[in-house]
Structure formats: C-alpha cells, structure tokens
Amino acid sequence: MNDKKGLVCISRGFIENNKDELLALFSKFIPVHIENNLLENQLKYFGYSNEFRSIKQGEIAPKYDVLFTRCEDESLKIEFIEMIL
Secondary structure, eight states: OTTOOEEEEEEEEHHHHHHHHHHHHTTOOOOEEEEEETTTTEEEEEOOOOOOOOOOTOOOOOOEEEEEEEOTTEEOOOOOOOOEO
8 A cells, every 4th residue: 555645635624523524534535734824714634545646666646536425334435546747
C-alpha cells in the first residue's frame, strides 16, 4: 500500500455533520498528514488507501473526491474518484 498515496479534502461542515460517513471513510483511508486550509474552510488529508491507484516514485499524489452512497441495508458504500487537475 506504500505506493497508493492520495489527497482527500473534506469541508468543516461535512466533518461536523457526518460522523458515520467519516468513520466509514477512515476505515478505508489512513491519513498521515493533515493541513488546515482556513481560506477554503476545509481539511486536507494526505494518506494511503488500497482504493487508490499506485503511483510511481516522484509522482505527485493525486487528489480524490469521495462519494458516499447509503445502501438499502443502511450500510455505506465509499468510492474514491481521482480528480483530473
């Protein structure tokens, strides 16, 4: 998993109002560095996930959007979508 690095940005409002989603997210994503972005009112999490694509040494870690879907059985499905910058 060492080569499956990425960046996930989460707004403060989402963090304050979606605890179940955050618990599910952090079961699939391990943050190792967090930056507080006051101007955009969000936190930037740099970390690892088996859901990310492998990156080459020296390559910039991609940014991912996180899509949460509530299933009929009330479980949460999480998808990481790589952003094209």
